[in-house]
Amino acid sequence: MHKRSVVTYTLDQCIKCMKCVKACPTSALSMVDNRIIINDDRCLNCGRCISSCHSKGLLARGSTLHDLEQYDYTVCMVPSSLISNCSGLDELEDLFNAISCLGFDEVVDISPYEGAVMSEVYRLADEYADTSVIASFCPVVNKLVEHSYPMLLDHLAPIAYPSEIAAKMIRSRLTDHGRVGIFNCCECEAKLELAKYPYGNMRYETDHALAIVDIFPEIQRHMEQGRLKVRPYRNGLQSCNPALMLQKPEYLIADGFEKVTNILDLAEFDLLKSFQLLYLFPCFNGCAGGHLLFGNSYLARNNIHALAETDDRPDISIPFDIMFTDEMTIPTDTIKTFAERISFFNKVNQMLEKLPGYDCSACGMQTCRIMAEEIVKGTRQLTDCRILPVMKEEEDVNQ
Numbered sequence: 075m076h077k078r079s080v081v082t083y084t085l086d087q088c089i090k091c092m093k094c095v096k097a098c099p100t101s102a103l104s105m106v107d108n109r110i111i112i113n114d115d116r117c118l119n120c121g122r123c124i125s126s127c128h129s130k131g132l133l134a135r136g137s138t139l140h141d142l143e144q145y146d147y148t149v150c151m152v153p154s155s156l157i158s159n160c161s162g163l164d165e166l167e168d169l170f171n172a173i174s175c176l177g178f179d180e181v182v183d184i185s186p187y188e189g190a191v192m193s194e195v196y197r198l199a200d201e202y203a204d205t206s207v208i209a210s211f212c213p214v215v216n217k218l219v220e221h222s223y224p225m226l227l228d229h230l231a232p233i234a235y236p237s238e239i240a241a242k243m244i245r246s247r248l249t250d251h252g253r254v255g256i257f258n259c260c261e262c263e264a265k266l267e268l269a270k271y272p273y274g275n276m277r278y279e280t281d282h283a284l285a286i287v288d289i290f291p292e293i294q295r296h297m298e299q300g301r302l303k304v305r306p307y308r309n310g311l312q313s314c315n316p317a318l319m320l321q322k323p324e325y326l327i328a329d330g331f332e333k334v335t336n337i338l339d340l341a342e343f344d345l346l347k348s349f350q351l352l353y354l355f356p357c358f359n360g361c362a363g364g365h366l367l368f369g370n371s372y373l374a375r376n377n378i379h380a381l382a383e384t385d386d387r388p389d390i391s392i393p394f395d396i397m398f399t400d401e402m403t404i405p406t407d408t409i410k411t412f413a414e415r416i417s418f419f420n421k422v423n424q425m426l427e428k429l430p431g432y433d434c435s436a437c438g439m440q441t442c443r444i445m446a447e448e449i450v451k452g453t454r455q456l457t458d459c460r461i462l463p464v465m466k467e468e469e470d471v472n473q
């Protein structure tokens with residue numbers, strides 16, 4: 075079983091402030107025995123805990139450039155979000171050359187794949203106009219739907235992640251290149267999970283996930299040493315920024331975690347059915363605002379204009395069996411049947427009545443409800459609540 079959370083914890087750096095525990099939208103973190111514990115089944119890899127930690131107690135781990143040594147031929151895939159950090163074609167060609175200097179045999183711009191996928195999303199949304207198609211290509215949204223909005227699972231567009239489509243098509247043309255290693259430059263924590271390594275997720279075609287911030291110092295070292303020709307696709311670049319996507323009254327395109335959950339809350343109650351498409355980016359400014367990028371996401375819009383304003387090439391063609399997938403989500407809930415879920419829910423509610431309801435996190439859990447869940451699962455005890463003894467003492471004094 076692979077590790078789902080890409081978040082790693084460093085005990086030495088942690089000052090036990092509990093900010094990360096409070097920041098997690100799915101209560102995946104707790105403090106037990108003075109150290110942070112990450113619940114892999116709950117974690118969405120949204121990166122909010124990492125952003126909230128100012129002590130480097132939490133980091134997202136990716137593959138490293140040493141992993142190139144395992145292969146005969148290596149390819150680095152560059153997404154639109156990273157391209158959108160460049161202010162013009164000269165800088166972009168410089169960047170591609172610097173990435174190639176890290177030791178890659180090929181550096182591939184995946185904006186053509188991202189553009190073709192976007193066109194397919196718009197086509198699906200228009201074809202199934204009587205229902206809201208949810209699309210995102212962010213694993214956070216897909217997991218959020220699975221975790222908290224299972225009623226909406228059938229609304230998810232069954233289209234593969236663009237990086238996966240690109241990896242499959244790249245590999246299919248390199249069959250005579252020996253052992254081919256495909257690396258993806260990842261702009262956010264969530265994308266790190268979409269590769270075989272370092273987390274052992276063997277279902278993906280991409281071999282390695284590199285965090286852009288990790289390789290940035292090396293990239294910078296090789297800047298201004300040459301140029302590698304690249305002409306990104308305009309519709310692919312536009313897919314990384316909500317302000318540049320196709321705007322229609324029937325499309326609801328939103329960025330930011332709170333907005334995304336608000337939209338999913340409303341969609342779950344069928345209150346957004348007049349929209350054909352709900353396109354959701356948990357990161358502010360879309361994928362161009364990914365936590366692992368080094369650029370200014372507010373400038374991405376202008377950069378994209380400068381990079382591809384006049385591009386009018388048609389979409390590349392992607393075979394049906396590569397474009398579509400029924401594997402957007404992986405079941406994570408260990409409590410399987412509906413009856414088991416109800417029984418668990420009832421037991422948690424009963425336990426919750428015995429707890430103070432202060433949600434103070436003094437026990438290391440984010441809220442009393444999470445504490446109640448852990449007590450029902452048998453991992454914690456009622457006596458682990460720090461407030462109950464104080465309340466008891468007060469009661470005794472007042473009697």
Ligand code: SF4
Pocket residue numbers: 087088089090091092093094095110126127128129130131132
């Ligand atoms: S945010 Fe979390 S990991 Fe970071 S120092 Fe505070 S408790 Fe430790």
Ligand code: SF4
Pocket residue numbers: 079081097098099100101102103112116117118119120121122123124
């Ligand atoms: S990455 Fe997101 S879901 Fe996972 S532990 Fe951190 S805040 Fe929670």
Ligand code: SF4
Pocket residue numbers: 429430431432433434435436437438439440441442445458459460461462
């Ligand atoms: S009141 Fe008790 S159970 Fe609730 S969060 Fe505080 S210590 Fe934990």
